[in-house]
Amino acid sequence: MSRTCDACAEATLAPFADLGDIPVLCGVHWADPEAAEASPVGRMVLAYCPSCAYVRNVAFDPAVMVYDTTMDTNLHHSPAFQAFSADLVKHLADRYPLSGKRVLDVGCGQGEFLRELCHTAGCAGVGYDAMYAGPEGPDASGAEFHSGYAPRGAGLPEFDMVTSRHWFEHIDDPYEFLVDLRQRAGTRPVYGYLEVPDACYDLSTAGWEVIYPHVSYFDAYSLVRIVQRAGWRVEDTGTLFGGMFRFIEMSANVDGDRKGTEPVPGPADRARQLAAVATFRERHEAERAAWRQRIGELVERGARPVLWGAGSRGVQFLTFADADQRLAAVVDVNPRKWGRYLPVTAHRVDPPETLSTLKPQAVIITNPSYRNEIAADLKRLGVEAELLTA
Numbered sequence: 001m002s003r004t005c006d007a008c009a010e011a012t013l014a015p016f017a018d019l020g021d022i023p024v025l026c027g028v029h030w031a032d033p034e035a036a037e038a039s040p041v042g043r044m045v046l047a048y049c050p051s052c053a054y055v056r057n058v059a060f061d062p063a064v065m066v067y068d069t070t071m072d073t074n075l076h077h078s079p080a081f082q083a084f085s086a087d088l089v090k091h092l093a094d095r096y097p098l099s100g101k102r103v104l105d106v107g108c109g110q111g112e113f114l115r116e117l118c119h120t121a122g123c124a125g126v127g128y129d130a131m132y133a134g135p136e137g138p139d140a141s142g143a144e145f146h147s148g149y150a151p152r153g154a155g156l157p158e159f160d161m162v163t164s165r166h167w168f169e170h171i172d173d174p175y176e177f178l179v180d181l182r183q184r185a186g187t188r189p190v191y192g193y194l195e196v197p198d199a200c201y202d203l204s205t206a207g208w209e210v211i212y213p214h215v216s217y218f219d220a221y222s223l224v225r226i227v228q229r230a231g232w233r234v235e236d237t238g239t240l241f242g243g244m245f246r247f248i249e250m251s252a253n254v255d256g257d258r259k260g261t262e263p264v265p266g267p268a269d270r271a272r273q274l275a276a277v278a279t280f281r282e283r284h285e286a287e288r289a290a291w292r293q294r295i296g297e298l299v300e301r302g303a304r305p306v307l308w309g310a311g312s313r314g315v316q317f318l319t320f321a322d323a324d325q326r327l328a329a330v331v332d333v334n335p336r337k338w339g340r341y342l343p344v345t346a347h348r349v350d351p352p353e354t355l356s357t358l359k360p361q362a363v364i365i366t367n368p369s370y371r372n373e374i375a376a377d378l379k380r381l382g383v384e385a386e387l388l389t390a
Helices: 033-037 079-095 112-121 174-185 199-204 220-229 267-300 312-321 352-358 368-380
Strands: 014-023 041-048 055-057 102-106 124-129 143-147 161-165 190-197 233-240 245-252 306-308 329-331 362-365 386-389
Touching: 014 267, 014 312, 041 267, 079 112, 079 368, 102 112, 112 124, 112 143, 112 161, 174 220, 190 199, 190 220, 199 267, 220 233, 220 245, 220 267, 267 312, 306 312, 306 352, 329 352, 362 368, 368 386
Parallel strands: 102 124, 102 161, 124 143, 161 190, 306 329, 306 362, 362 386
Antiparallel strands: 014 041, 041 055, 190 245, 233 245
């Protein structure tokens, strides 16, 4: 498992946490529990770079990680995420000269972000995603979509801006990906926007977002290092969505002052990530044990505890804290998941409306950014329950 750091290429990655076998396809939902239980697992061995604090699953096997239209990781069913995405669109449209230009969106999901950006900025767009399940080709927004992986090299269309939200961390060769995009930019002024889970957040908490599809874990410093090493200039970087997401804006062949006003991350940011790495294994194991115990106590006193949220964080939480299905229900706002079963643990996903009848006394969530909207939904459903954040 020996590997040179993908971000800075200055050190060999050092293992620090072995999470064992975990669900591979945590965005897929099965029609029957037997198929869900038989879904593949993969080894998670986290290793870090002593030089830049980049983290990677060194046991990752790209052969078992399959992306297609059966996978659904869409977050746009949440009003909180919709508002966040709309604010991001406005920011990019205001900051960069996109009118009449072309945006390449790698890992476009179901296209909501790219459509909105084209509409707001007056640009054209091309989106690629193997999980894209909508109509292919051009649509009224000015964007066109392709269900499949983005091509490399000359197969990519020319672009004036490249965006990639929550896909970069999935790529087996992140450095080569950035180099390829930089070479495709040539001598033209080109901008870029990348958004990933913030590794310092994930490794400083329980780690429910430390999932098999995420090959890489970038903090402030390592994300800057890999972008600069690939030949891009850093325009701006920071965190979004309650500190859970990290973004970096970059450019090629652009002169003048950087767009951002904050200093580019340096050694102090690296130190914070290394501190999170040093304590992650012990904290993760303690959180797993504590939540198994807490669920048991809730069940014992008849609280009918449920989990709200059947995304990747929820799947990882269930894997470690409720593999024996003691929870009374798992619910999610995404209708594509209703009546289907989650990988490995085979929990069934139900609509939130089922809680009106179940009347749980405790509702567990794994993402604090959705706490307010979930609390409002519980009130609407007439459910008086303690809202617990894992």
